[in-house]
Amino acid sequence: MSENTTAAGGAAPVMRAIGYAANHPVDHVEALIQRDVAVPDIGPHDLLVEVRAVSVNPVDLKQRAHANSRGFRVLGYDAAGVVVETGDAVTLFEKGDHVYYAGALDRPGSNAQFQAVDERIVGRKPASLGWADAAALPLTTLTAYEALFDKLRLTGTSTGTLLIVGAAGGVGSIMIQLAKELAPRVRVIGTASRPESAEWVMSLGADAVIDHSGDLAANVLAAVPKGVDWIFTAASAQPGAVASYVRIAKPFGQIVAIDDPHQLDVLSLKSKALSWHWEFMFARSMHHADDMIEQHRILNEVAELVDEGRIRTTATERLSPMTAENVIAGHRIVESGRAIGKVVIFDD
Missing domain, CATH: 3.90.180.10 (Medium-chain alcohol dehydrogenases, catalytic domain)
Known part of the structure; x- marks a missing residue:
């Protein structure tokens, strides 16, 4: 044009x-x-x-x-x-x-x-x-960057485990790379459900891939028994998603979401003192x-x-x-x- x-x-x-x-x-x-x-x-x-x-x-x-x-x-x-x-x-x-x-x-x-x-x-x-x-x-880069560094406050010296739910998508694909380059001590785990998407996630630098079909929490905890420090998700509106994140997250963990759930059970976050963040790159x-x-x-x-x-x-x-x-x-x-x-x- x-x-x-x-x-x-x-x-x-x-x-x-x-x-x-x-x-x-x-x-x-x-x-x-x-x-x-x-x-x-x-x-x-x-x-x-x-x-x-x-x-x-x-x-x-x-x-x-x-x-x-x-x-x-x-x-x-x-x-x-x-x-x-x-x-x-x-x-x-x-x-x-x-x-x-x-x-x-x-x-x-x-x-x-x-x-x-x-x-x-x-x-x-x-x-x-x-x-x-x-x-x-641009859009996915701004979303991922703001989520990682404005919301989760990751730095070059941060240590812990980051779980990216749906890591083969647009935001996940750039978030893996940004996390590994700018917060290199953080372990990055992506979720995927097909061989081709899992292969893509690993090619971008993820440390591990976990199948998000079936029982997400059970699959994550089988690989990371103590849970994760940070969760990024574009799928919090799916049935049972928030309950899964509460099971997966360590106490005082943080979750950042970009989708639009009609209802959100924030009370379930309290027992672990979890923080919930919204990322919306159009806000600025x-x-x-x-x-x-x-x-x-x-x-x-x-x-x-x-x-x-x-x-x-x-x-x-x-x-x-x-x-x-x-x-x-x-x-x-x-x-x-x-x-x-x-x-x-x-x-x-």
Whole structure:
């Protein structure tokens, strides 16, 4: 999506964008559609980015299925591209810079030719990665980094055991790598249920893999009889999950979750004095937090780790070109629940 046009009569330029006009299941003929929309205006701290590649995240599926489209909504919460215009107050980037970012939940998304995004949540694209491989990283990197270091407070000297539930997914795939690089004394155990996902988890540096099918707590405690210090989960809404985490965790342990359980039995955490954290990487941009620029710093730090060969892309499925058909194909892969790593979509 690299060309935009000017509307008839000298009106504002328009661009192609992929989004939804109504909430439909993934196999509906209009689950996602392409339309011409106005190229976004930019604010003082905004960049206008020519989008070269995007990836698909579970939040895309949730928004498509349930959120009000308000006529037509553009999805996409990961992107890599080129800065083509900067706002008056921009200081971090210049035209022509190659960037990557996860965007904001309350602004139009990246499934378009151009996107406006606040510079403070944008990072320098890893120079060693192509557009597609870079686009796999931002949202999951920010989620994993904030969970590990803002919530669980891991450091380079931390010792203990970290359990990552569903470690072959997008967040788990980068969390394993970040934990092993930045908290190298921590033992990292990932859960998986298929041979191919277990192999992927081990290839990323996990110290062990445990089957999360069946009785998760029994399987973990068979391998770690004294329990674990920290748990990361995207599956706390599953029946019996919280009870399992209470069994697995050591006293004074910590749990960080990113999913949306309708009910949470927090009282069951009390007997072990466990702490429960929520991680939501959109919180900084949604609430214009004073430290929004922290996400710029995180993305730049991870870009350096990638360029040093210490972190690798988590892209496993690559679809091209950027069309409504390919974006919905990416949604189908993620919605299947069997995706390993990340699905990316790019233009040649």
